[in-house]
Amino acid sequence: DVVLTQSPLFLPVTLGQPASISCRSSQSLLYSDGNTYLNWFHQRPGQSPRRLFYKVSKRDSGVPDRFSGSGSGADFTLTISRVEAEDVGIYYCMQGAYWPPVTFGQGTKVEIK
């Protein structure tokens, strides 16, 4: 199974400051069709997860442009350019290149300092 390792697991952030989360895979997520199937999700407290990005950097509808997804191969990053209060919660990366099983990272909890 593909293992995704996120870091840090806890990220205290200052409002208005940038933040980034790393997701490293145990193998390249570049699939034979030329796409890299790495998604990012955000889960606010008490809510369902919401997808933010698919195929590394393709932003889902309604996702603010202060969020960006980047990376390639086995090394990926989610960046928030200026953190806002509504960005708190847990962020998960997920791979859909080699499944079953679909696998998720452990999650990174973002809190405001």
Added chain:
Amino acid sequence: EVQLVESGGGLVQPGGSLRLSCATSGFTFSGYSMNWVRQAPGKGLEWISYISVGATTIHYADSVKGRFTISRDDAHNSLFLQMNSLRAEDTAVYYCTRDDCCLFDFWGQGTPVTVSS
């Protein structure tokens, strides 16, 4: 508006069974693959099952294989998860999710399942 609404969760004894449902609206259900994903209390996300368009392909996580059965009713725009031989470690919130090209573009609000005596 895409909507996924899970139901059927509750308290069940170890070894018991439950059938979860996911009622969908706002899209052509028969044209999408679907999944179930769960989240144990205070834990991360775990994919547990997939069903393709037309139910031609079905996958399960090893943790539920042989105990859970996924199915769909395209006439009623619904997804199901039959859960048998339930264990304490199956305690979680269960989400149904829709697949576009790239997995899990929409999620329901979840239905909680507690396995306890």
